[in-house]
Amino acid sequence: MQKKVSIKDIAKHLGVSTALVSYVLNNKEKEARVGPEMAERIRATAKEMNYQPNMIARSLQSGKTRTIGLIVADISNPFFSNIARVIEDEASLNNYTVIFGSSDENAEKSDSLINALIKRQVDALIIAPAEHTEEQLKLLRQQKFPFVLIDRYFNTLDANGVRINNFLASYKAVQHLAKQGYKKICMVAYQTRLPHMQDRKQGFFKAMEELKLPLHEFSLMESSYERIQEDVAAIMQRLLDNKKDRPDSFLFATNSLAINGLKEINKRKLSVPDDLGIISFDESDAFDFFYCPLTYINQSTERIGKEAVRILMNQLEEKPGKTSTDSDTTQLVIDAQLIPRESCGEKKKKR
Amino acid sequence: MQKKVSIKDIAKHLGVSTALVSYVLNNKEKEARVGPEMAERIRATAKEMNYQPNMIARSLQSGKTRTIGLIVADISNPFFSNIARVIEDEASLNNYTVIFGSSDENAEKSDSLINALIKRQVDALIIAPAEHTEEQLKLLRQQKFPFVLIDRYFNTLDANGVRINNFLASYKAVQHLAKQGYKKICMVAYQTRLPHMQDRKQGFFKAMEELKLPLHEFSLMESSYERIQEDVAAIMQRLLDNKKDRPDSFLFATNSLAINGLKEINKRKLSVPDDLGIISFDESDAFDFFYCPLTYINQSTERIGKEAVRILMNQLEEKPGKTSTDSDTTQLVIDAQLIPRESCGEKKKKR
DNA sequence: CTGAAAGCGCTTACAG
């Protein structure tokens, strides 16, 4: 690396003080009442010497880095990479950049990620929190560090957040399945105590109850995150190979669960929607290319990302006349839409 | 935000100098020959006061941020988000974090992204360069700024890079199609002069020539990046609705092209592999769920990401006894594998 | 209109 040119180099080159250069380059010539010719000369040599301001120095001075830290479960999961893209664009509009990290649903990783990002002085965090991270987040709150949770939340933590109405989304999915004639519904979810997932499970049970659909031992099946492939394979094997008493439909709680589940269904030559009805949360190219396009619950990554950044910006770029305080908290619950396609026999009914 | 505790606060609290605190917290007590009891007291109060070092200050001092900038076409494209995940993990092993940005294949965006990241003092860049960015990159080289290109490259630019053997991959794909009995092959590629894409096209033509397969006006069809959906739809419409003289197979140059193409094929109730043989570059969940699992050319995102970081680390963490200079350049060409599945009639032949 | 100076939080040769 060749030595970078600094404000000092420009000042020396012109025989003026660094202050002058700084004022001009920050367009504060009026405040400092710098002469217009001088200003022009400074700007010219800055360009000529290919001066690039050192944001690190500026950050040390200002205490702000204009950087947002993004922590998700796994950046390679399309749900999160789509959100990341939206956040990138929104942040960019506000002149912020984004550092990211993947927690793998692991509380320790999350903790070290949060610390690493804070040491790097990110101005704020956007977090899809993993299980058992309430304490880390409470500490952040306590320190009044700005952050907003996405996708997930905690009951015991009063914090900014954006999420869908998980309970209702599940509830409606079950209603939809029932309306299409399915009765023995199996929900495949993650084995976790994260409230957003619990809400999905409870919405499921609530709807089953209201519809007076009997529960079976297979009604709720749970997979771990770490061994999703093996777990879902085992679940599907157990349920599908039992010809006598098997579910007639599945509600998958995430795209990854669905993709793993569908692979098992395919292996067994079971036909959707005739043998099995299917609904999944999230989107996936795979859902479009499954021979019977999947009915799914759409979580708008666009809205989640945009709103998360908006909430943060409101907090960071506080106007003088603001009424809210650091202790106020914004929680946005986005209405998730059920997108009916063909995997619950929608096409048949119409015929 | 509550005031952060600094090294100075600890020093004041203990009535010692900041230097002492700094030495101890950096485990340089021996060099500074600090007393073990003193060291212990310092460590204790640091923990007690929940001290977090300010990396910004450290960076200003050292000139290093231990941050890598990653510029891809679009972080929400699974190919790139998979690479991003690998890079994140590899960087993390070396105590680096990653800032990312999406260029949307746009040279101006790329330029402003590069500048923004350099202003933020990233130590190095990993770039999947867009068209018309040679000049920006040449400037980087000239300034001896460390970077490595992934996926793409430029003939006129001598720079670090990791990519697959694009020419050969295409070449083999055509051979595979021909072996399966397809003759009227159409390659659907991006309309760009980026060499990696040109290589794919040339590999295609070379194989066609060697196999003495006649070219048609539809042999190479090109889509823009910005309007991929419309362009591919138009291409497929023109080709597939012409019953008399239409291709009997497609080679898609990327996953996005394939996904858009397959949707059009599905609409027309054409059957793969009977009516059409298909091969695509890249991977996708969609390829697995297409009724006829796609034969594809696997670009190992794992290897691309790992090698990119490795090359960078070699350059950044230069050992004293190193022989290479800043002007040396590493270009790694990874062998891409053709993964035969069913979309070229592989199963049929065997029966 | 312009410059000297302090300071952001840290590191590190240097002097005692």
Added chain:
DNA sequence: CTGAAAGCGCTTACAG
């Protein structure tokens, strides 16, 4: 064994 001091590149009140 320990501390005073300079410096990383910038900003900004303050003095002239």
